[in-house]
Amino acid sequence: MRITGRVFLAAAVTALLLLLAAGPAAAQDAAVEGVAPAAEEIAASARAKEAAVLAAELGQLRAKISTLESRIADQTLELKTKDDAIETLDMIVKEKSQKITDMQKEVTSLQAKGSLAAEEQASKANARAIELEKQIEKLKMDITAQKSKRAALEAKAGDADKKVQELNTKLEKRTSDDQKRRIQKTEHALKVAEEELMKVQLETTTKAKQLREVHGAWLPPWLATHAVRSMEVMSNHWNEHGKPAVDSLLQKAAEKSAQAKKWAEPHLETAKTKWMPVAKEKLVTLKKNAEPYVQMVSEKSVEVYQTSNDFIRPHLVNAHKAADPYFQEAKKLSKPYIDQIATATKPHVEKIRTTLKPYTKRARHVYGQFLVTATRYHQQAQATISDYLHQHEFTKQFVTEELVWYLAAALLVMPIFVLYTLLIDTFCTKKQKKKTPRSSNANHVHRRHKRRHADK
Template structure:
């Protein structure tokens, strides 16, 4: 490589020198030009030659460094080739050894694969069991949530009952306090009155008569304790015995009613419900069909009426718009004053309305819960325990007192207009004379 590059550079130099000599010969042939120009050109050529020599020296140095690098790379390549040959020999030896151990490793691998497959099957079974357990736990959680909701409703009802009972107890305690105070006052009045009576009696009743009255009182008390009280106790015991005899006598009749009549009534009720169910469904379906048919028939007429009335309405709006605007401008300051005046009252009204709505919804839910429980607990009304029916019954129960109060108020405050009878005789002085038809 280095020899070829040196040859190329030598050829390049010979060509340059030949060019230079040719230029000198041409210059000698052209003797017409002055010597000054020749000197300048010679100086230029000398400078070019010096530059070329310096560049050639640099190129030779670079070539030497590259040759050294090439020698180093060749030595590295030889070392790498030696290592590759050694590695190939090692690979061949390892392949020869590996062919012997491959069978053992394959057997071990098969055993490990079988064990892993068994582990995978076990894991799949465990995952299936865990999924089943998870589904069961979710079902239990749903049941528990439902029970928690039921218990919460019961707790709410119990809390309301407890609050009502506490309020009643407070009222009774207050009433007892008032009654005790009244009793104390009555006792004081009675003592004062008895003292006054004793004083009056001592004043006008003689002593022997008072002693006789005391003797009569003591005689009556002793007779009551000796004769009256035991007779009363005996009568109570006889009454209790008669009650027990009546219960024994009526017990088999109650049993027969429970065992014979109640199941037959339940069966009849269930049959009645099952017979009425399809009729009710058919009636609902027919009513829905009639509603849709009537809607479809009436809708185009309504659209036509709207289309006919719309231009008149637009004209009426155009005609009344200036009057409405004038009325709005006139009444706006008064409306603003009224709003400012009524603002605190409107806030109170909205607050009371919100409280009323909250209380009504709370009581409605409680009534729904109680009705739903009552209907579910009874076997006869169990199929009727639906959300729609329970909601309707709760709203009806809450609306009953309002309707009753409205009826009472209307009966009290609104008087009925008396209708005059048609055949009642009125004393009119002027009456029309009867028309007499002339005979034809």
């Protein structure tokens, strides 16, 4: 209804606008008929202007009408959506009202049932209350009986306490003198025991300090003194014999290394210019010629390994099967003896472990530091050796990680080996006894030859 009313209003507005535009045009036509031709031209121009103005107004009105129509269409769509929403809400309200009626019916039925159940429960509760009242009466009777018994027992306990107090007074009178003597003796014994405990505590503290000092030290005292003496002797021998020998040896080695470098420089240059290309060509030819032989050898070695493995494996399995029962029997026979040895040596092993524990901790620490320093120096030596080998073209070809590692290890071990040999030569030289020359007849006793007389 709203939409149709709006459409009729729009039609009426357009009709009125058309009538307004047509009325002045007709009046102007009637007035023009009685005027001169010059006036007709002026009227025509005025009409044209008015027609243009009216056309502009009509365009504006049409635009407004189109906007109104679009708004009307949008509002109609909104109204349709709202009507649909209202219908859905009506359906939901109807469903909920039906549910409410159903719930009310259920509530009424449950109330009817609940009244019956409540009556039954009330009757049961009354019966239980009667039973509980009877039990309470019985309990009250029991409580009164127990109270009477308790009063009698308390009276008996009071009499017994009185008798005990009387006996205690008598005993205290008799034993007071003996107790005083015993207390004095015990106090004296306690004083003596306290003095002995103080002495023992002082001894234990002193021994604990000594043990801490011993355990904290790297070596036991007797071994430390021996090590200090041996180090002094070693240092004296080193200063007297080892150090000058090492200095002279290092000087000679430096001189000889310089001479070797001077001597080897021209040879190295000749080797770089002449021998290196020839050696490279020969190596290439050797590789080409040796590749098929190497492949043949590798294939044959693999075949030999497979055949030997296939041949030996069943024999090994049979030998294992045959020897397994003997091994198990030997294990069973030796197990009790091994257990006895383990039980017998366990306390000794634990004692040794406890005594060596502080020394092993220190040794582990020192060993870890030694490994760290050794690895650091070894890495530095590897870097220097690899740089030195890469400087020369002849040695650059043979540089590998394994070779550099072995050369660095040898370089680190060489001074230790030299020191070891020098120490052996200086300290472990045995004085050779001069051998007396013995003739072949040394074991025979010298005999004087008999003189022959001329008369005989």
